[in-house]
Amino acid sequence: MPLILVVDDQPSNIHALYQLLVDDCEVSMATSGAEALAFCAQQLPDLILLDVLMPEMSGYEVCDRLKADPxxxxxxxxxxTVQGSADDEAEGFAHGAVDYIPKPFVDVVVKARVRTQLALKLASESFARSQIELFQRDKLASVGRTIAGIAQELSSPLGNALISACTLQDDVAQLGGLAQAGQLRRSDLDKHLRVSEESVGLLLSNLQRALSIVDSFLQSTADNFGDQRRSFSLLELLHEVVAGLAPSLEAHQVGCELDVGDDLHLLSFRGALAKVLTTLIQNAVKHAYRETGGQVHLRVRPQGTDQLVITVQDHGIGMPPGVLGRVFDPFFSTRFGAQRSEPGLYIVRNLVTFALGGQIQVESTPGVGTTARLLLPMISPESRRLTS
Incomplete structure (x- = not known):
């Protein structure tokens, strides 16, 4: 049976969740963040249900520590948690949570979301084990990460769709029982029609969301975006990228400062590099400066005779360690909502590694900002094309 760790400083909440899940899972309990971390040091649970508002150590801090530990x-x-606003949900996902259940919780919601996450974890682990046994190559390991990322991103809309379907099924059963007993009134029918309409609407919207995620992934994995290796001016490319982002920069009141020095000519994949730089600047615009404007610094320096370093730096809100450790996961984002369907830095790393033949590192400090650093060869290896 899967092992679930329930962490809450209120014994009544722990007892309610225990009674709800004990028939299908092995349930362990902790009444503080310290107890939860100590438990995980001894035994890894398959899923953690974590309260946010706890004395001494909040759920956010507990989650950060869990995500910072490999x-x-x-x-x-x-x-x-009782904190159920959109901003609270966004905060929870930013700290690395996979889902968010508001209190007072609904039994069918808890069961459906727990079942969804356990199924995804089991599928991911099964796939990872089979890949390790069959393949040892980097590209196939990348495929495994991609599938796990897609499954994680699909978990929320599919879980919500399942909840809507369960609600609709229960409502139809109640309506049928009233009709069979001859107790169906007009008010009952109107009520059930409203519930059915809401459930179908939620079901359709979440299924459409799932389809858009799949479509976004398919578009992001096109082979090098039709690019071919050729010689080009880096300075010219940078000006084109910044000019293309001008409307977004202006709308968010973010400036982009170029520090290039002498122009460099590369023999590389121009389209892939443009996509990388565009995504890095867009990330700074969307995530570093969420409420007020700011500045993005793009700096280029040669390293030796055959390499260059490109840094994209902002001085925005930065990222905690738990978030920083996941920035290259497929579809990961610090925001919850429609924007999370973008492949983001996962596809950037693939382009840098497999198309451009380089390396990428991301450093970030909360309240100080984020720096993405690219180390690229002046002449990219033509054989290392992105095909996954």
């Missing part, structure tokens, strides 16, 4: 990073965390 041993516990892969354990999915669902926040269960």
């Amino acid at each position: 041993r516990t990073r892969g354990v999915p965390v669902i926040f269960v």
Whole structure:
């Protein structure tokens, strides 16, 4: 049976969740963040249901510590809390949670979301084991990460669709019972029609969301975006990228400062590099400066005779360690909502590694900002094309 760790400082909440899940899972309990971390140091649960508002150590801090530790990073965390606003949900996902259940919780919602996350974890682990046994190549490992990322991103809309379907099924059963007993009134029919309409609407919207995620992934994996290796001016490319982003920069009141020095000519994949730089600047615009404007600095310097370093730096809100450790996961974002369907830095790393033959590092400090650093060859290896 899967092992679930319930963490809450209120014994009544722990007892309610225990009674709800004990028939299908092995349930362990912790009444503080320290107890939860100590438990995970001894035994890894398959899923953690974590309260946010706890004395001494909040659920956010517990989640950050779990995500910063390579041993516990892969354990999915669902926040269960009275804080149920959109901003609270966004905060929870920013700290690395996979889902968010508001209190007072609904039994069918808790069961459906727990079942969804456990199924995704089992499928991901099964796939990872089979890949390790069959393949040892980097590109196939990348495929495994991609599938896990898609499954993670699809978990929320599919889980919500399942909840809507269960609600609709229960409502139809109640309506049928009233009709069979001859107790169906006009008011009952109107009520059930409203519930059915809402459930179908939620079901359709979440299924459409799932389809858009799949479509976004398919578009992002086109082979090098039709690019061919050729000689080009880096300075000219940078000006084109910034000019193309001008409307977005202006709308968010963000400036982009270029520090290039002498112009460099590369023999590389121009389209792939343009996509990388565009995505890095867009990330700074969308995520570093969420409420007020700011500045993005793009700096280019040669390194030796055959390499160059490109840095894209902002001085925005930065990222905590738990978030920074996941920035290259497929579809990961610090925001919850429609923007999370973008492949983001996952496809950037693939382009840098497999198309451009280089390396990428991201450094970030909360309240200080984020720096993405690219180390690229002046002449990219033609054989290292992105095909996955």
